[in-house]
Amino acid sequence: xxxxxxxxxxxxxxxxxxxxxxxxxxxxxxxxxxxxxxxxxxxxxxxxxxxxxxxxxxxxxxxxxxxxxxxxxxxxxxxxxxxxxxxxxxxxxxxxxxxxxxxxxxxxxxxxxxxxxxxxxxxxxxxxxxxxxxxxxxxxxxxxxxxxxxxxxxxxxxxxxxxxxxxxxxxxxxxxxxxxxxxxxxxxxxxxxxxxxxxxxxxxxxxxxxxxxxxxxxxxxxxxxxxxxxxxxxxxxxxxxxxxxxxxxxxxxxxxxxxxxxxxxxxxxxxxxxx
Ligand code: GLU
Numbered sequence: 001x002x003x004x005x006x007x008x009x010x011x012x013x014x015x016x017x018x019x020x021x022x023x024x025x026x027x028x029x030x031x032x033x034x035x036x037x038x039x040x041x042x043x044x045x046x047x048x049x050x051x052x053x054x055x056x057x058x059x060x061x062x063x064x065x066x067x068x069x070x071x072x073x074x075x076x077x078x079x080x081x082x083x084x085x086x087x088x089x090x091x092x093x094x095x096x097x098x099x100x101x102x103x104x105x106x107x108x109x110x111x112x113x114x115x116x117x118x119x120x121x122x123x124x125x126x127x128x129x130x131x132x133x134x135x136x137x138x139x140x141x142x143x144x145x146x147x148x149x150x151x152x153x154x155x156x157x158x159x160x161x162x163x164x165x166x167x168x169x170x171x172x173x174x175x176x177x178x179x180x181x182x183x184x185x186x187x188x189x190x191x192x193x194x195x196x197x198x199x200x201x202x203x204x205x206x207x208x209x210x211x212x213x214x215x216x217x218x219x220x221x222x223x224x225x226x227x228x229x230x231x232x233x234x235x236x237x238x239x240x241x242x243x244x245x246x247x248x249x250x251x252x253x254x255x256x257x258x259x260x261x262x263x264x265x266x267x268x269x270x271x272x273x274x275x
Contacts, residue, residue: 024229026095036073038064039080039088039097039224043177045200046256046263047100059256063117064098066248067223070239081175082147086111089226096236097224100194102149112229113222114236117249119269121215122153124190125183125198127208131190134213138163140189143179146172150193153217176201183209194219196257196265203262237274244271 030036040060041048048058056077068075078094085099089111100120103113124137131137138161144150151172158166171188173179180201183191191198195211202209223240225233243249250267257265 024231026092026226026229027231027235030071030073030095030232034073035076036064036068036071036096037076037078037094038068039078039085039094039099040064041081041085041099042079043175044100044197045176045203046261047197047200048098049200059118059252060098060100062252062255063223063243064096066243066252067096067098067236067239070242071235082145085224089224092226095226095232099224100197100221101224102194102219103222103224104149107224110227112225112227112233114225114233115240115272116220116222116269117240117271118221119267120194120196120219120221120265122150122192122217122219123195123198123211123215124154124192124213125180125202125209126190126212127183128210131212134161134216137190137212139165139169141169141171141187142190142192143171143173143182143188144192145176145179146174148193149217149219154192157216180204196263199263199265206262240271241273244273 042056043049044058044060046058048056048060051057061077064077065075078088080088080094080097080099085097085101086107088094089097103116124134124142134157138158142154144154151170155166155170158169163169171182173182176193176197179191182188190212191201195215198211223236225236240249249271253267257263
């Protein structure tokens with residue numbers, strides 16, 4: 001074979017391989033195995049947690065189950081934490097991450113995201129009746145969790161409010177349970193993260209805690225996806241939009257955040273719909 005023919009063949013092979021990779025190996029495996037592996041939190045109340053019967057339940061659990069069903073798959077639930085939910089996607093240990101994860105441009109450098117499927121923001125939980133607003137918390141110790149937007153946002157807020165020791169006053173715990181426990185034991189005066197997670201923990205001991213001050217960030221949640229998996233991303237986005245359209249989304253929402261739940265959080269937004 002002439003040299004130029006060999007070169008052309010090599011180029012063609014590389015191009016075809018690149019195309020195959022771009023089509024999405026994760027999507028192909030999901031299609032073949034009919035199993036969707038979702039990273040889900042275990043102590044995010046009421047997003048994804050173990051209830052009193054030791055059942056793994058919550059809004060994110062139901063969303064993940066419904067997305068899997070609409071993709072024609074069974075769901076394999078994989079426990080993730082704030083710190084592992086991105087790494088597991090990058091390592092191929094999960095196909096999607098439904099883990100109360102805010103989509104941020106910074107995070108988008110290493111993974112992809114679906115459209116927004118939940119709208120929250122950050123607040124501060126304190127013992128009931130102790131503080132009137134954020135300013136009362138300047139100079140106080142505040143708990144949050146490692147590897148979250150909450151950690152960054154609270155430091156920025158305390159700095160803005162003029163706390164010179166804002167770095168030291170924010171204490172980052174491994175998980176929400178530990179952060180809540182620190183508040184309970186009086187080791188910190190506030191616990192901060194997304195408002196619905198705070199509602200979830202406050203509901204463990206009704207009447208003892210309250211949210212102090214208004215929202216100080218937007219936390220739009222996206223389903224985390226592996227990079228360069230456009231077919232998977234489309235399928236997940238379409239599943240979310242179809243769920244919204246046929247009412248399934250609001251059924252799940254009201255089950256966990258409706259007015260009759262301990263975590264009542266009125267829906268004020270609308271997910272992005274493509275006609
Ligand atoms: N949603 C925020 C984040 O993605 C904070 C709460 C959390 O996910 O733990 O970092």
